[in-house]
Amino acid sequence: MKYISTRGRAPALTFEEAMLTGLARDGGLYVPEAVPQFSREDIAALAGLRYEEVAFRVTRPFVDDSFTDADLRDAIEKAYSGFGHDARAPLVQLGPNHFLLELFHGPTLAFKDFAMQLIGQLFQQAMKRRGQRITIVGATSGDTGSAAIEAFRGLNNVDVFILFPHGRVSEVQRRQMTTPDEPNVHALALHGDFDDCQAAVKDMFNDFAFRDEVGLTAVNSINWARVLAQVVYYFTAATALGAPHRSVDFTVPTGNFGDIFAGRIAKAMGLPIGKLVVATNRNDILHRTLVTGEHRKEGVQPTISPSMDIQVSSNFERALFDAYGRDGSAVAQLMDELKGQGGFPVSQGALQALRETYASGRASEEETAATIRAMHARTGETLCPHTAVGVKVAEENIDPARPMITLATAHPAKFPDAVEAATGQRPGLPKRMSALYDRPERVTEVDNDLGRIEHLIRETRAK
Numbered sequence: 045m046k047y048i049s050t051r052g053r054a055p056a057l058t059f060e061e062a063m064l065t066g067l068a069r070d071g072g073l074y075v076p077e078a079v080p081q082f083s084r085e086d087i088a089a090l091a092g093l094r095y096e097e098v099a100f101r102v103t104r105p106f107v108d109d110s111f112t113d114a115d116l117r118d119a120i121e122k123a124y125s126g127f128g129h130d131a132r133a134p135l136v137q138l139g140p141n142h143f144l145l146e147l148f149h150g151p152t153l154a155f156k157d158f159a160m161q162l163i164g165q166l167f168q169q170a171m172k173r174r175g176q177r178i179t180i181v182g183a184t185s186g187d188t189g190s191a192a193i194e195a196f197r198g199l200n201n202v203d204v205f206i207l208f209p210h211g212r213v214s215e216v217q218r219r220q221m222t223t224p225d226e227p228n229v230h231a232l233a234l235h236g237d238f239d240d241c242q243a244a245v246k247d248m249f250n251d252f253a254f255r256d257e258v259g260l261t262a263v264n265s266i267n268w269a270r271v272l273a274q275v276v277y278y279f280t281a282a283t284a285l286g287a288p289h290r291s292v293d294f295t296v297p298t299g300n301f302g303d304i305f306a307g308r309i310a311k312a313m314g315l316p317i318g319k320l321v322v323a324t325n326r327n328d329i330l331h332r333t334l335v336t337g338e339h340r341k342e343g344v345q346p347t348i349s350p351s352m353d354i355q356v357s358s359n360f361e362r363a364l365f366d367a368y369g370r371d372g373s374a375v376a377q378l379m380d381e382l383k384g385q386g387g388f389p390v391s392q393g394a395l396q397a398l399r400e401t402y403a404s405g406r407a408s409e410e411e412t413a414a415t416i417r418a419m420h421a422r423t424g425e426t427l428c429p430h431t432a433v434g435v436k437v438a439e440e441n442i443d444p445a446r447p448m449i450t451l452a453t454a455h456p457a458k459f460p461d462a463v464e465a466a467t468g469q470r471p472g473l474p475k476r477m478s479a480l481y482d483r484p485e486r487v488t489e490v491d492n493d494l495g496r497i498e499h500l501i502r503e504t505r506a507k
């Protein structure tokens with residue numbers, strides 16, 4: 045299995061190389077050269093298996109001989125052993141044809157743990173073999189950062205720097221990043237929005253001298269291994285509801301497009317998915333693109349679903365690569381236009397291809413709050429605001445012929461203010477996290493200045 049760049053001008057890599065490389069050296073994102081195919085029998089055989097076994101069977105063909113079967117199994121077992129639910133990703137019924145896929149039972153209470161816990165294990169194996177030391181620099185709107193810190197804290201061959209937008213994450217999210225006391229963890233509060241944080245990370249990758257000097261590595265969904273780990277729960281959910289004998293739809297609260305792109309990969313592997321519905325908050329660039337054909341960023345607006353306050357949606361590049369017939373130079377040109385002119389028109393052919401795979405919708409702030417309130421009253425389920433965006437959009441897209449599965453991407457207790465404002469009840473953190481509010485915080489404020497951030501990283505990381 046080889047991985048190629050969406051911009052067509054970087055060397056093809058193995059799974060392990062792509063995982064350790066992160067952003068391709070031409071600025072693109074790695075994708076598999078060809079997606080492995082599962083037959084109906086392969087898919088039927090997954091029904092009822094443990095999550096870990098499904099994870100092994102789904103990821104195995106992508107991982108090639110970078111990891112032995114035994115090493116991959118070991119990584120998967122360790123990755124999910126700390127989850128607070130035996131099913132790992134349980135399904136809960138919301139209505140006659142509507143299900144929630146709860147992805148918040150991992151250590152940091154968001155779906156990011158599914159991938160981050162696994163890549164944490166795979167990185168450790170690969171670094172041990174190679175005797176390498178690395179510097180992880182990640183951008184977060186709240187959840188990736190805490191999941192990355194949890195997966196890599198305390199390791200002596202890794203420094204973790206997480207850039208988050210100052211004042212734009214919830215208090216729980218901030219404390220999850222600023223209270224770990226391991227010396228290899230560094231929380232950086234950037235004066236800017238998430239797009240600025242992510243642009244800074246990509247600019248660091250494109251500064252080859254810096255990148256090579258510090259051994260820069262990505263744990264955002266820039267990293268293909270992150271996306272791959274998220275493919276697994278599409279299979280567990282769909283087979284639990286009758287796949288491959290019937291198809292299912294998914295609605296995905298979307299920001300950086302990694303989670304929904306994992307669904308697209310599951311579909312390309314043969315999983316019978318009807319619609320993949322992109323659900324956005326008022327930062328609705330992806331919904332606007334699918335409706336109008338114009339991909340144009342506006343300023344990031346703060347919302348009660350802050351993890352989705354994103355306009356430059358990194359993985360949309362992977363979707364464009366497919367929609368433009370895997371033409372790397374066309375994608376490189378579009379990305380230049382996005383950076384230089386703030387957007388671009390999607391060609392008619394590409395738009396049609398995107399619409400064949402993705403539907404979309406948006407939820408305003410009021411609609412998000414109303415959905416939290418209504419679901420709480422109607423079903424007793426407490427939704428986090430991101431999940432509520434998904435549920436609102438899913439309800440507009442339910443086809444009576446197929447079950448709709450909405451991804452519940454975070455635990456409501458990560459966003460207690462928004463949930464309390466909507467329901468009158470304040471969701472509590474699990475007991476194991478009760479000290480979060482008492483521990484001292486450690487954070488460095490930084491301006492949105494690449495040179496200064498690189499200088500800080502150079503000076504702070506262990507040599």
Ligand SMILES: Cc1ncc(COP(=O)(O)O)c(C=O)c1O
Pocket residue numbers: 154155186187188265297298299300301302303304351352430431453454
């Ligand atoms: C809670 C939550 N929901 C949804 C999303 C959107 O996921 P993606 O960026 O993969 O589209 C994020 C962040 O990415 C998130 O943290």
Ligand SMILES: N[C@@H](CCOP(=O)(O)O)C(=O)O
Pocket residue numbers: 183184185186187188189263264265266299300302351352358
């Ligand atoms: N919502 C994310 C943004 C980064 O997404 P990623 O999947 O590319 O890591 C977050 O919570 O940080």
